[in-house]
Amino acid sequence: MQPLLKVNNVNKTYGKGTQVFKALQNISFTVDEGEFIGVMGPSGAGKSTLLNVLATxxxxxxxxxxxxxxxxxxxxxxxxxxxxxxxxxxxFQDYNLLDSLTVRENIVLPLAIAKTPVKEIDERVNRIAETFGIKDLLSKYPYQISGGQKQRTASSRALVTTPKIIFADEPTGALDSKSATDLLESLSRLNETEQSTIMMVTHDAYAASFCQRIIFIQDGKLSKEVMRGTQTRKQFFQQILQVLASIGGEVNDVI
Structure with missing residues (x-):
């Protein structure tokens, strides 16, 4: 079976001459359909640059x-x-919701742009809202809901089109621990039940412990990779902390 995402010798440089900065250097890896992948590493390692390049x-x-x-x-x-x-x-960490639209209208937006039939729109919105636990919020506006609910609305909008792959950049960064857990559990459930493919950049070992595989990046290069396998999430969390400590990651920045 062909991988869903295949990255071959990707480089990203900024500047010219003696002022060249190599943000990414010879990055190569694959992601299979249905994987939940985390990308971690120290500040400035190139995590978000990698995600931005992969996400076009x-x-x-x-x-x-x-x-x-x-x-x-x-x-x-x-x-x-x-x-x-x-x-x-x-x-993204910033919800990017339109304040003049209801929760439902925000979720519908990409489907409307794609000219999806109305009946199919209703079915998709109801299903994704139920998955993220916001079905009772569909008629509310963003200013009427909490940060966690806003992020779950933004996630519903991202997933309602059933994309081939979902890119998440620090999705729990602005959330309290309960809201972060609710979001991560929803993403994990979607990954398991719908085989959604998710790639998430995070500095947070707790968030990363929900993933199946973690790619670590350091100085613009891939430095290590770990698999959860049969470990419990708590065991995987401890393994992630150990790797972060060995490569200089933000161990003290976890929930």
Whole structure:
């Protein structure tokens, strides 16, 4: 079976001449469909740069990024915008909800842009709202709900189009511990029941312990990889802490 995401020798550099900064260096790995992957490492290691390049928000300086059979690193702007809209989902630390729209209307937005039939829209919105526990909030506006509920709304919006892969950048960064746990449990449940493929950048070992596999990045290079396997989440959490300590990660920055 072909991997869903295949990254080959990706590099990202900024500047010219003697002022060149190598943000990513010869990054290569694969992600299978249905995996829940975490990306971790010290501050400035290149985590968010990697996510932005893979998510087509930024372009690599060189290398190939295949999502399915499409090499998004070689796509032109128009084709890339269409691919991003049709196949990718994004969850960010900032919720990016539209205050003038209800929770339901925020979730519906990408489906409306894709001209999805009304009946299908209703079915999808109800299903995803139930998964994230916000079905009773659909008629409310963002200013009427909590930060955790806003993030679950943003996550529902990202996932309602059933994207090939979901990219999440520090999705629990602005949440309290209970709201973070609620979101992570919802994402984990979606991954297990719908085989959703999720790649999440996080500095938080607690959040990372919900993943199946963690890729560690250091100085723009892949430094280590660990698998949860048959470990409990608590055991995996301890293993992640040990790796972060060995590579200089933010061990003291966990919930």
């Amino acid at each position: 928000i930024d372009n690599p300086t060189s290398g190939d990024i295949f999502i399915g059979s499409d090499n998004v690193a070689k796509m032109k702007d128009k084709a890339l915008a269409d691919f991003r809209r049709d196949h990718l989902g994004f969850i």
